[in-house]
Amino acid sequence: MRLLQINPNGSDESALDFHPMVTVVQGLGPSGRDLVLSVARSLPLGGDPGVGGLLEAHGVLLDLSGETLGLLDLASEADVLIGAGDVPGVQDLVRAAEALPSDPAPAPAGEGRASREAIEQFIADTPTGVHPDLDKARRGRADAAAALEVLREALAKSQATYDGVVAEKRRIEAQLDKAQRDLTASADAESDSADGEPQGVSVEQVRERRRELEDELVELQAQRDTVNKGLTELASIDIRPLAVLLDAINEPGPVEYVPSERAHELADEFVDLTHRIGDLEKNLSEEGLDSGSAMRRLEEAKREVAAAQKAMERPVYTDDDIAELEAAHEEVLDAERKVSGLRKKAGEKALEEARAAEQVILDRIGFPTYASYVMGSSLMGIDAAAEARLEKAQHTLQAAQQHWNRVAQVIETNPEYRELLNRLEEVLLEATDLLGADPEDLEGALRALEVPKREVTEEELNEALAYQLELVGLALPPNPPMDLTVMAAEAFIEEAQAVEGRILELREELGQVEAKIAVAEAELIELPEVPDAPAAPEFETFDLDDLDLMAADVDDDPLEVFLGSSGLGVTEERIAELTEELAKAVEDEAEYREWVESREALVDAALQVETVAAGRLRHIAADLLGAETAIDEPAAAPAEPTPDEPAGPDLDAIEFYVLGRQAALRDLSFAGSVPLVIDDALLGLDADALGAVLDKVDELADTVQVIYLSDDAAVADWAARVGFARAAVVQAPAGFGFTG
Numbered sequence: 001m002r003l004l005q006i007n008p009n010g011s012d013e014s015a016l017d018f019h020p021m022v023t024v025v026q027g028l029g030p031s032g033r034d035l036v037l038s039v040a041r042s043l044p045l046g047g048d049p050g051v052g053g054l055l056e057a058h059g060v061l062l063d064l065s066g067e068t069l070g071l072l073d074l075a076s077e078a079d080v081l082i083g084a085g086d087v088p089g090v091q092d093l094v095r096a097a098e099a100l101p102s103d104p105a106p107a108p109a110g111e112g113r114a115s116r117e118a119i120e121q122f123i124a125d126t127p128t129g130v131h132p133d134l135d136k137a138r139r140g141r142a143d144a145a146a147a148l149e150v151l152r153e154a155l156a157k158s159q160a161t162y163d164g165v166v167a168e169k170r171r172i173e174a175q176l177d178k179a180q181r182d183l184t185a186s187a188d189a190e191s192d193s194a195d196g197e198p199q200g201v202s203v204e205q206v207r208e209r210r211r212e213l214e215d216e217l218v219e220l221q222a223q224r225d226t227v228n229k230g231l232t233e234l235a236s237i238d239i240r241p242l243a244v245l246l247d248a249i250n251e252p253g254p255v256e257y258v259p260s261e262r263a264h265e266l267a268d269e270f271v272d273l274t275h276r277i278g279d280l281e282k283n284l285s286e287e288g289l290d291s292g293s294a295m296r297r298l299e300e301a302k303r304e305v306a307a308a309q310k311a312m313e314r315p316v317y318t319d320d321d322i323a324e325l326e327a328a329h330e331e332v333l334d335a336e337r338k339v340s341g342l343r344k345k346a347g348e349k350a351l352e353e354a355r356a357a358e359q360v361i362l363d364r365i366g367f368p369t370y371a372s373y374v375m376g377s378s379l380m381g382i383d384a385a386a387e388a389r390l391e392k393a394q395h396t397l398q399a400a401q402q403h404w405n406r407v408a409q410v411i412e413t414n415p416e417y418r419e420l421l422n423r424l425e426e427v428l429l430e431a432t433d434l435l436g437a438d439p440e441d442l443e444g445a446l447r448a449l450e451v452p453k454r455e456v457t458e459e460e461l462n463e464a465l466a467y468q469l470e471l472v473g474l475a476l477p478p479n480p481p482m483d484l485t486v487m488a489a490e491a492f493i494e495e496a497q498a499v500e501g502r503i504l505e506l507r508e509e510l511g512q513v514e515a516k517i518a519v520a521e522a523e524l525i526e527l528p529e530v531p532d533a534p535a536a537p538e539f540e541t542f543d544l545d546d547l548d549l550m551a552a553d554v555d556d557d558p559l560e561v562f563l564g565s566s567g568l569g570v571t572e573e574r575i576a577e578l579t580e581e582l583a584k585a586v587e588d589e590a591e592y593r594e595w596v597e598s599r600e601a602l603v604d605a606a607l608q609v610e611t612v613a614a615g616r617l618r619h620i621a622a623d624l625l626g627a628e629t630a631i632d633e634p635a636a637a638p639a640e641p642t643p644d645e646p647a648g649p650d651l652d653a654i655e656f657y658v659l660g661r662q663a664a665l666r667d668l669s670f671a672g673s674v675p676l677v678i679d680d681a682l683l684g685l686d687a688d689a690l691g692a693v694l695d696k697v698d699e700l701a702d703t704v705q706v707i708y709l710s711d712d713a714a715v716a717d718w719a720a721r722v723g724f725a726r727a728a729v730v731q732a733p734a735g736f737g738f739t740g
Contacts, residue, residue, distance in 0.1 A: 001072065001671040002705045005054040006039050006064070014733050018675075020056065021701040022694075022727035024708045024719045032737030033709060036677065037081060039064070040707065043674040044665070046074035057671045072671040080674060082661055082681045088477075088653050119618050122625045131624055137617040144610035151606045155599040162592040169585035170515035176578040178519055183575060213524045220517045227510045241611055242472075242489050244604045245465040249458065249486060257450040266431050267446035273424045280417050284410065294400075294407040301397035308390035310366075317365035328358040329370055458482065464615035465489055477653045487660045651689055654682075655696050662697060662704050675705040680712065687714045694718050698726055 007015040016025070016036070028036065035051070042049040046069040053064030062068045128135055281292055335351035358370065367373040412418060431446055432438050439445040462482045469476060469488055476488060658678075666673045678697075682690055694715070697706055708715060719727040 001043070001055060001057040001674055003040070003043065003053070003064070003675050003707070004056055004061075006036065006051060007053045008035065008051040008736070010052060014736060015053070016732055016736055017730060018705070018707060019724075019728035019730070020705060022698055022706045022708065022719065022722075024710060024715050024727065024729045025732060026711050026716065026729060027732040028709055029732075029737060032732050033679070035737040036707065036709065037679070040080045040675055040677045043069065044074055044076040044078045044080060044668055046070055046072065046076075073669045074671065074674070076668045076674075078665055078668060078674070079661070080665060081677050081679060082658065083679045084681055084683065087657055087681050088650070119621050119625060123617065123621045126621075126624075131620075133620050134617070134624060137613070137620045141610070141613040141617045144606065144613040148603070148606040148610045151599065151603045155596070155603050158592070158596045158599045162589075162596045165585065165588045165592050167511060167514060167518075169582065169589050170511050171518045172578060172582045172585050174515045174519040175522070176575070176582055178523070179575055179578055183572070210524065213520050217517060217520050217524070220513055220520065224510065224513045224517065227506050227513060230506050239472075239493055240604075241468045241607055242465065242493055244607050245461055245468065245611060246486065246489055246493070247604075248608055249461050249465070249482070259447070260434070260449045260451040263431075263434055263446040263449040263451075266427055266434070267443045270424075270427050270431065270443055270446070273420055273427060277417075277420050277424065280414075280420070284407075289407050289410050294404045298397075298400040298404045301393065301400040304393040305390070305397050308386065308393040321361070321365045325358070325361045325365070325370075325373065328354070328361055332358050332370075460612045460615055463619060464611045467615055467618065468611065475652055476656065477650065484656060484660060487663060488656055491659065491663060651692055654685075654689075655693055658682075658693060659696055659700060662700050662706070665704050673704045675707050678706065678708045678710075680710040682715075683710070683712060687717070690714050691718050691721070695722075698722060701726070 002020045003018050004020065005015050005017050016032075018025075025036065039049045039051065039053070046066075048066030049064055049069075051064070055062040055064050055068060057072060123134070123138065126134060128138075285293060331354040332351070335347065335354040338347040338350065362368065362370065362373065365373075410417070428442070431442060435445055435449060437445075462480070462485050465485050466476050466480055469485070469492065472492065474488055474492060476485060480488075658681075662676050665676055668674055682693060685693065691714075716729045719729050
């Protein structure tokens, strides 16, 4: 969908017209700019734009109105505006150009890494055994590459067999087509013979057919060479790794749960540490110095002190508690009165239940018995027994703490014991974090833990995809977000699909040409060898003897031994044979196609594993290379750009950002795209950089219209350069934006 006009007052003089591709709007005041933005933002929402105008969708001219947008089924919250400050790096250029001081934030970890070549060189130069992680990653990449190579060889063999089957099918098709044409020609010849026309094939016709076939072969072979050359040129870019990684990101497989490898490792280590500590403490326990018993003694003493202190506290209760207790006590008294006679056993049970219910309330409000409640809480505070209990508990706790101090001293003086206990604590912390709880049966919980089976993380897929884009010439900024990487890969594949389609066309054309060559060569072999016609003697030497010799040559003409009267030798039986052969070839083609597709699936899986393994290796190598560089050669602080020499723009990052925002506005409904509005967002770029970015924007303007709001002369110059067929500079009407 394209916005062709905004008409706020219903007058052509005050209307603002737009080019269907790229429009540079100049002379807008604040109100006019706000009006354009308001209308543009209403389009994806399908809301009321508030003013009139014109739209175009799929070649149909429509009024700009809320009703029209509602019919177009637009209901998206897509952001149509790129404003000043949105594009990465541009504001830094503006500040530099204005000679303002810049305070760049420190680069995040991971940015400014070494180049791909430096990383690969580090991997190649680092000997085995220096970095265990690097060695493991190298083995992983090597194993994945070896598996991929084996599967690719199997695929290549399957593909070669399949190509042979397809070529055979095409040859049979060509033979059948020729046989049917020859049979028709034979029938026509017989018809001519029945009408009195001479039948058979003359020597000259055989010679002529041979010449035609030889010329056709020369032409077909030249055509084959041309097609092969085109295939060689177009097949240099392999988008298969990009497609495989995109599929893995966009369509992850079903989640399969498997036992956690790390949880099993922790369970094994927990059991081992427990046994080793148990063996050490067995010897210490004879002296009463094992940590287990010391800890239990200390905990029990702490609990006793807490209980004794609670017993000394004055009870706190409310009127509701008293009412509940009195009612429960009445139940007890009533049950006691009923404990007699034949129903004594039933009465005893009811009495026990009533006393239990009463005790629950007493415990809650802090009285040991109902009698203590009756005597009052003031007496509880001077309970000699409670005071004695507290004093005893405090002495016991002091002794337990002293004993634990002795045990701790033993642990500190025994390195093995201390190391085992520290490691056990680390295992317990990691296990608790892994499980999300602290279960009683730690070992059983660890062995029962299952986790999603995911050999590759989204971060690894994103990094591998970014690396593959770098290999095809699209270098993304450091640590690109997933959305940017996916958008760039999809855009590249979309561009490359045209090439891929042409490759398929050329392969189809090559197969047809080779089939025609095979049929022509077969027919050429089947044609009888016919000598060239003797040259006519010159008039001066012509005599009767020469005439007799020529007559003898005609009598010996090899036409008599050629293929019967028609010279074609095609029968209905041969047609039937070729038809059966073709049906069998079609079955073989379908069978071998499935064979190839199954191997392609295996190659895709191996390709994903190999690509991600290579990404892991490069990631580890980059970290190690950065660490070594930081130690050996401390990096100097980057020099700040001076006003005279501003830092150059990162055009790749700018282009990817703008194109990503532009591509995001495609296919919002069946009406297609909505316009992208750029509000002077590239101010600060020099003319060359600005032109490079706008050239890229123009390439997508066939699908997403662009409205650029700017009075910058460089933008207008760019529009003039590309011409009115692609862009136009439009001056806003006087007073545009003031409705009424």
